[in-house]
Amino acid sequence: MEECIFCKIANHQQKTDIVFENEQIIVFKDMHPQAKVHLLIVPKKHIESINYLEEEDRELINQMIFLAKSLAKKQGIAVKGYRLFFNVGRGGGQIIDHLHLHLMGGGGLSDG
Numbered sequence: 001m002e003e004c005i006f007c008k009i010a011n012h013q014q015k016t017d018i019v020f021e022n023e024q025i026i027v028f029k030d031m032h033p034q035a036k037v038h039l040l041i042v043p044k045k046h047i048e049s050i051n052y053l054e055e056e057d058r059e060l061i062n063q064m065i066f067l068a069k070s071l072a073k074k075q076g077i078a079v080k081g082y083r084l085f086f087n088v089g090r091g092g093g094q095i096i097d098h099l100h101l102h103l104m105g106g107g108g109l110s111d112g
């Protein structure tokens with residue numbers, strides 16, 4: 001997946017603002033933030049979208065959600081609230097074809 005920008009970021013071939021990393025997952029700031037806090041929680045494994053998830057990815061998705069919970073707390077947006085979402089396919093607003101979970105909050109959301 002040499003042409004995939006999120007694979008490049010995961011492999012440290014492309015610089016970005018990384019806020020968390022372990023063996024399976026990397027989290028970095030969105031380059032065009034839509035809110036004060038806008039992080040992308042990205043599995044290092046190249047999965048195109050939720051549509052391409054397999055049984056073996058259950059634990060990975062599990063980890064991503066719990067990581068979002070802890071990052072929301074660390075970023076100080078857990079109490080007020082935040083938005084957590086996957087865009088799936090062009091009709092769902094997905095531009096980058098490498099699975100990513102958006103974590104957004106801290107002001108700038110359309111409804112507060």
Ligand code: 5GP
Nearest residue numbers: 005016028029030031032087093094095096
């Ligand atoms: P999507 O619309 O696919 O769900 O979201 C892709 C997100 O990735 C967009 O919010 C976009 O701003 C962000 N993005 C695209 N390319 C890069 C990049 O090279 N670096 C970073 N940090 N964010 C990116």
Ligand code: ZN
Nearest residue numbers: 004007046098
């Ligand atoms: Zn990729």
